[in-house]
Amino acid sequence: MPRARDLGIEIGKLPPGPFDAITDVPGVRVGHTTLIEGEDVRTGVTVVAPPHEPLFAASSTINGNGELTGLEWIRDSGTLTTHIGLTNTHSVGVVRDALIAAAQPGEGDWSLPVVGETWDGFLNDINGFHVRAEHVFAALGEAQDGPVEEGSVGGGTGMICHGFKGGIGTASRVVEDGWMVGVLVQANHGRRWRLRVNGVPVGEHIGPDVVPLPASGAGEGAGSIIVLIATDAPLVPGQCDHVARRATFGIARTGGMGERSSGDFALCFATGNAGLGEAEPELPVRMLNDSRIDLLYEAVIDAVEESILNAMLASDTMTGRNGNTVHGLPPELLLEALRQAGSSITSST
Numbered sequence: 549m550p551r552a553r554d555l556g557i558e559i560g561k562l563p564p565g566p567f568d569a570i571t572d573v574p575g576v577r578v579g580h581t582t583l584i585e586g587e588d589v590r591t592g593v594t595v596v597a598p599p600h601e602p603l604f605a606a607s608s609t610i611n612g613n614g615e616l617t618g619l620e621w622i623r624d625s626g627t628l629t630t631h632i633g634l635t636n637t638h639s640v641g642v643v644r645d646a647l648i649a650a651a652q653p654g655e656g657d658w659s660l661p662v663v664g665e666t667w668d669g670f671l672n673d674i675n676g677f678h679v680r681a682e683h684v685f686a687a688l689g690e691a692q693d694g695p696v697e698e699g700s701v702g703g704g705t706g707m708i709c710h711g712f713k714g715g716i717g718t719a720s721r722v723v724e725d726g727w728m729v730g731v732l733v734q735a736n737h738g739r740r741w742r743l744r745v746n747g748v749p750v751g752e753h754i755g756p757d758v759v760p761l762p763a764s765g766a767g768e769g770a771g772s773i774i775v776l777i778a779t780d781a782p783l784v785p786g787q788c789d790h791v792a793r794r795a796t797f798g799i800a801r802t803g804g805m806g807e808r809s810s811g812d813f814a815l816c817f818a819t820g821n822a823g824l825g826e827a828e829p830e831l832p833v834r835m836l837n838d839s840r841i842d843l844l845y846e847a848v849i850d851a852v853e854e855s856i857l858n859a860m861l862a863s864d865t866m867t868g869r870n871g872n873t874v875h876g877l878p879p880e881l882l883l884e885a886l887r888q889a890g891s892s893i894t895s896s897t
Contacts, residue, residue, distance in 0.1 A: 575599020614811010717859025798852025
């Protein structure tokens with residue numbers, strides 16, 4: 549399936565990294581386990597592994613009707629101390645427990661894993677509890693750098709975005725100072741008519757008479773999005789907090805608005821300070837000059853918008869539980885909508 553840039557759609561002016569993915573941040577790895585079985589199972593788990601722990605980190609809650617575990621310790625300590633899991637709403641507990649088991653903590657050790665969720669119950673038998681510990685272990689085992697599989701994979705398998713099939717999407721940007729910013733989303737939010745790409749209301753052009761909307765049970769606009777932001781810039785926790793908040797602008801630019809029934813969370817972690825867990829009386833800490841942080845804001849906003857678009861473009865039409873169907877976003881219709889609005893497209897497939 550084509551990505552946004554394969555279609556000549558460029559979001560913003562900053563260049564992407566080599567893979568245009570969160571794995572462009574050195575040391576960050578991503579793994580998926582995808583569960584598509586019979587007519588009713590459309591779910592999975594995605595794991596994002598940072599290069600080392602602990603890392604300076606912070607989170608932002610856009611709308612809190614959802615879950616991203618471990619945030620209280622991140623808020624209190626300013627650090628991320630575990631891998632990050634993404635799955636469906638009713639599998640958060642098993643993924644959390646499996647991450648603890650996989651870390652093999654010693655006697656007396658503790659762990660507060662970070663696990664985010666979005667609801668896939670329209671396409672998936674969510675109360676069948678199909679995600680098990682071995683699926684988390686498998687995702688961890690295949691986590692790697694380089695290109696990231698997108699769309700209906702891992703935790704994004706059964707997700708819906710702006711009335712199209714959604715899921716996992718990723719993108720990256722290189723800022724003027726050379727720092728890398730990478731984003732990964734699990735996109736399960738938004739209404740069709742509000743969808744915008746580069747400011748163009750493409751959702752209005754691709755209406756339900758052109759591509760059918762999911763049946764009313766899908767709860768259009770009631771879903772959620774998890775945004776993970778990684779950077780190799782040497783940020784301290786307060787700066788991570790400011791960067792995480794900017795994810796809101798990227799979501800909003802695509803037409804998301806954080807409805808009351810939506811669980812929208814962003815988490816930013818920075819790899820630029822290693823050795824934070826060492827048992828030394830004092831630790832050297834590097835900090836980006838705050839006068840340069842606007843560069844990261846622009847990178848995050850653009851990468852979030854592109855990640856959401858990539859999540860839809862990578863997801864084909866899917867039929868799942870009770871015969872429920874969610875249609876993919878047809879690339880040719882997206883390009884036609886952009887052309888009609890006079891949007892610049894550098895090339896097309």
